[in-house]
Amino acid sequence: xxxxxxxxxxxxxxxxxxxxxxxxxxxxxxxxxxxxxxxxxxxxxxxxxxxxxxxxxxxxxxxxxxxxxxxxxxxxxxxxxxxxxxxxxxxxxxxxxxxxxxxxxxxxxxxxxxxxxxxxxxxxxxxxxxxxxxxxxxxxxxxxxxxxxxxxxxxxxxxxxxxxxxxxxxxxxxxxxxxxxxxxxxxxxxxxxxxxxxxxxxxxxxxxxxxxxxxxxxxxxxxxxxxxxxxxxxxxxxxx
Amino acid sequence: xxxxxxxxxxxxxxxxxxxxxxxxxxxxxxxxxxxxxxxxxxxxxxxxxxxxxxxxxxxxxxxxxxxxxxxxxxxxxxxxxxxxxxxxxxxxxxxxxxxxxxxxxxxxxxxxxxxxxxxxxxxxxxxxxxxxxxxxxxxxxxxxxxxxxxxxxxxxxxxxxxxxxxxxxxxxxxxxxxxxxxxxxxxxxxxxxxxxxxxxxxxxxxxxxxxxxxxxxxxxxxxxxxxxxxxxxxxxxxxxxxxxxxxxxxxxxxxxxxxxxxxxxxxxxxxxxxxxxxxxxxxxxxxxxxxxxxxxxxxxxxxxxxxxxxxxxxxxxxxxxxxxxxxxxxxxxxxxxxxxxxxxxxxxxxxxxxxxxxxxxxxxxxxxxxxxxxxxxxxxxxxxxxxxxxxxxxxxxxxxxxxxxxxxxxxxxxxxxxxxxxxxxxxxxxxxxxxxxxxxxxxxxxxxxxxxxxxxxxxxxxxxxxxxxxxxxxxxxxxxxxxxxxxxxxxxxxxxxxxxxxxxxxxxxxxxxxxxxxxxxxxxxxxxxxxxxxxxxxxxxxxxxxxxxxxxxxxxxxxxxxxxxxxxx
Numbered sequence: 001x002x003x004x005x006x007x008x009x010x011x012x013x014x015x016x017x018x019x020x021x022x023x024x025x026x027x028x029x030x031x032x033x034x035x036x037x038x039x040x041x042x043x044x045x046x047x048x049x050x051x052x053x054x055x056x057x058x059x060x061x062x063x064x065x066x067x068x069x070x071x072x073x074x075x076x077x078x079x080x081x082x083x084x085x086x087x088x089x090x091x092x093x094x095x096x097x098x099x100x101x102x103x104x105x106x107x108x109x110x111x112x113x114x115x116x117x118x119x120x121x122x123x124x125x126x127x128x129x130x131x132x133x134x135x136x137x138x139x140x141x142x143x144x145x146x147x148x149x150x151x152x153x154x155x156x157x158x159x160x161x162x163x164x165x166x167x168x169x170x171x172x173x174x175x176x177x178x179x180x181x182x183x184x185x186x187x188x189x190x191x192x193x194x195x196x197x198x199x200x201x202x203x204x205x206x207x208x209x210x211x212x213x214x215x216x217x218x219x220x221x222x223x224x225x226x227x228x229x230x231x232x233x234x235x236x237x238x239x240x
Numbered sequence: 241x242x243x244x245x246x247x248x249x250x251x252x253x254x255x256x257x258x259x260x261x262x263x264x265x266x267x268x269x270x271x272x273x274x275x276x277x278x279x280x281x282x283x284x285x286x287x288x289x290x291x292x293x294x295x296x297x298x299x300x301x302x303x304x305x306x307x308x309x310x311x312x313x314x315x316x317x318x319x320x321x322x323x324x325x326x327x328x329x330x331x332x333x334x335x336x337x338x339x340x341x342x343x344x345x346x347x348x349x350x351x352x353x354x355x356x357x358x359x360x361x362x363x364x365x366x367x368x369x370x371x372x373x374x375x376x377x378x379x380x381x382x383x384x385x386x387x388x389x390x391x392x393x394x395x396x397x398x399x400x401x402x403x404x405x406x407x408x409x410x411x412x413x414x415x416x417x418x419x420x421x422x423x424x425x426x427x428x429x430x431x432x433x434x435x436x437x438x439x440x441x442x443x444x445x446x447x448x449x450x451x452x453x454x455x456x457x458x459x460x461x462x463x464x465x466x467x468x469x470x471x472x473x474x475x476x477x478x479x480x481x482x483x484x485x486x487x488x489x490x491x492x493x494x495x496x497x498x499x500x501x502x503x504x505x506x507x508x509x510x511x512x513x514x515x516x517x518x519x520x521x522x523x524x525x526x527x528x529x530x531x532x533x534x535x536x537x538x539x540x541x542x543x544x545x546x547x548x549x550x551x552x553x554x555x556x557x558x559x560x561x562x563x564x565x566x567x568x569x570x571x572x573x574x575x576x577x578x579x580x581x582x583x584x585x586x587x588x589x590x591x592x593x594x595x596x597x598x599x600x601x602x603x604x605x606x607x608x609x610x611x612x613x614x615x616x617x618x619x620x621x622x623x624x625x626x627x628x629x630x631x632x633x634x635x636x637x638x639x640x641x642x643x644x645x646x647x648x649x650x651x652x653x654x655x656x657x658x659x660x661x662x663x664x665x666x667x668x669x670x671x672x673x674x675x676x677x678x679x680x681x682x683x684x685x686x687x688x689x690x691x692x693x694x695x696x697x698x699x700x701x702x703x704x705x706x707x708x709x710x711x712x713x714x715x716x717x718x719x720x721x722x723x724x725x726x727x728x729x730x731x732x733x734x735x736x737x738x739x740x741x742x743x744x745x746x747x748x749x750x751x752x753x754x755x756x757x758x759x760x761x762x763x764x765x766x767x768x769x770x771x772x773x774x775x776x777x778x779x780x781x782x783x784x785x786x787x788x789x790x791x792x793x794x795x796x797x798x799x800x801x802x803x804x805x806x807x808x809x
Contacts, residue, residue: 048649050807073651084642086568087726088575093568096552100564101650106555129575145646 007056018208031199077146083138087131102149136167288378311484325409334531349525417527626744633665633713635731677702704788711792715799716740
């Protein structure tokens with residue numbers, strides 16, 4: 001469960017996120033949309049603890065991310081928009097490294113890693129250094145690492161950027177499975193189709209403010225008010 | 241040529257933007273850096289002036305001998321510029337993404353080489369340029385040179401001298417890369433280390449400072465008469481000799497001889513630059529392709545599914561978090577050639593230093609000489625430790641890079657992570673520090689069997705030096721970290737690194753000032769067989785501990801605060 005209360009993030013005088021309030025209940029798949037520079041990544045970075053809010057509070061599964069960062073981080077998984085990995089480590093070493101950070105013991109890791117490798121079709125690449133990986137393979141390893149500790153919440157930033165259709169399909173299926181298991185997911189994306197396909201609720205952020213937030217069913221009604229496409233609705237609500 | 245100027249213009253514009261960055265953090269940093277630089281430059285100026293006056297008027301070693309020592313310092317300076325340029329230019333010329341980008345443009349490879357060569361020269365030599373200019377002003381003030389003469393000497397003598405070292409570095413690097421394509425990079429690096437080591441041994445065999453003092457002392461106090469006795473050595477063909485000769489001729493107002501040395505230096509520099517361009521025209525693009533090949537060969541070395549030493553799959557007595565972080569750092573360090581090669585080079589230098597210390601002949605029955613030798617050796621050891629901490633501890637945070645998100649977003653307590661980094665680096669620095677201080681005491685104890693207090697001083701001082709310098713370097717490394725530099729050598733030669741090094745030297749200077757008097761008293765008591773009041777070291781000993789703790793805590797605090805900032809990458 002994620003809860004943002006009156007969250008503002010300023011860089012100098014510029015407010016990247018402006019008094020944002022949002023609640024994502026347990027088990028919900030939330031799609032976070034918005035034009036470039038709207039404040040999606042900034043919001044996500046505040047949730048995962050990479051940024052500190054200028055004002056307001058962020059809680060993840062009941063833990064304040066500023067006052068109880070370790071407890072909050074223990075319950076969530078983060079997949080960044082750019083899957084930067086330690087170049088000189090192999091994929092397998094990276095998975096063990098991340099597993100260790102979440103205090104997972106060796107025997108658990110040994111049982112959890114092989115199914116993930118199979119699911120993400122990583123194959124022989126697992127023992128090669130990540131500096132050799134393509135964008136898609138990096139993304140697969142990053143998502144596999146995020147699933148290692150079976151967190152309650154997954155935060156995923158632009159998961160489809162630069163992926164080939166095969167990788168995109170694997171990622172989509174994985175998120176679908178995780179959502180059906182009751183994991184709450186916050187996914188930022190530019191792909192309206194994917195948001196419509198996967199998410200229970202969709203929020204649109206523009207200039208740091210939440211300008212639209214509704215369930216998939218209500219979204220349909222809103223679309224029908226215009227020409228029936230999500231694209232028109234998106235352009236309508238983000239047209240200032 | 242037009243393209244060359246076009247690129248230079250845009251690089252200049254980009255650098256101006258960073259110089260005139262008006263963000264408050266940048267302004268504070270820039271002003272701080274400027275003030276610190278000014279302070280340091282002032283310190284170099286005053287020290288050079290005082291040392292020159294002391295050596296020429298108090299000890300009266302004479303102008304000739306003074307300039308022979310200057311020649312040796314200039315040789316070390318040449319090697320420092322040369323080595324610095326070789327190491328940094330490998331990254332600038334071969335690993336820079338800018339080069340890879342510009343290689344796709346219709347630009348002759350030699351033009352690209354020229355851009356990166358100058359880029360590299362000014363990047364790796366800026367601090368040395370400042371320091372040498374301050375030293376020159378200090379030296380010039382002793383001989384009543386007007387300031388503009390010092391500026392002219394800087395531009396027409398010292399800068400060409402440094403440029404010569406940089407040209408030689410570029411030629412050596414092009415040669416290395418060409419040969420590396422045939423026999424492999426590791427072998428060529430080993431060979432280069434051996435050649436450099438051999439060259440250093442050869443130079444100091446030809447111009448041994450101890451031998452020089454012994455021979456010249458026979459004529460004391462008229463040491464300039466030694467001049468007439470001196471045979472002409474092979475070192476007259478080295479550029480440091482021409483520069484030293486230039487200075488010597490200027491002090492004697494023999495302007496014709498000075499002009500001869502200057503002309504020789506400029507001619508050789510111009511010739512070597514032309515040779516560098518010719519070599520670059522022939523080899524740069526070819527060697528750039530070789531560097532790509534080497535990098536891809538290294539990448540395709542499969543690390544394999546087999547379980548190796550320190551493998552992540554192996555059980556460990558450490559907690560999973562600590563184990564993960566330690567193993568990650570271990571693999572990243574030993575899989576990056578610039579890390580382990582540099583460590584090997586520094587360990588070789590430290591080993592040579594330790595060996596020469598243990599075999600040092602200190603049979604000098606002059607009380608002040610033994611004390612000064614001890615002080616100089618201690619200062620030099622401190623300098624080595626500062627360099628070691630700068631090279632290996634300063635870049636630790638920066639090298640986490642953009643991948644740092646994986647640690648920052650994980651349930652890792654930053655204080656613990658920072659402490660772990662500190663311990664890993666500190667163990668290396670402390671071990672080497674204690675070894676050096678132990679070795680340093682051996683020759684003194686040989687001639688002063690009653691001087692067991694020196695051993696305790698070595699252990700005590702070594703501990704505090706290692707602690708303070710490790711914390712300062714790690715902390716300042718975190719403070720200046722932007723998580724974008726992948727090359728540890730470039731990270732350790734950035735502006736932040738320079739400021740950190742100067743801070744370490746300032747700390748060392750205060751440290752030395754505190755221990756100066758008690759050490760001097762101790763040596764006096766050893767020479768005159770008088771009793772040394774051990775209580776008199778309590779106050780300076782405590783002062784040293786307090787100073788080191790303050791420096792360490794400052795570095796720690798600054799670093800940890802910076803780590804908690806937003807991770808913008």
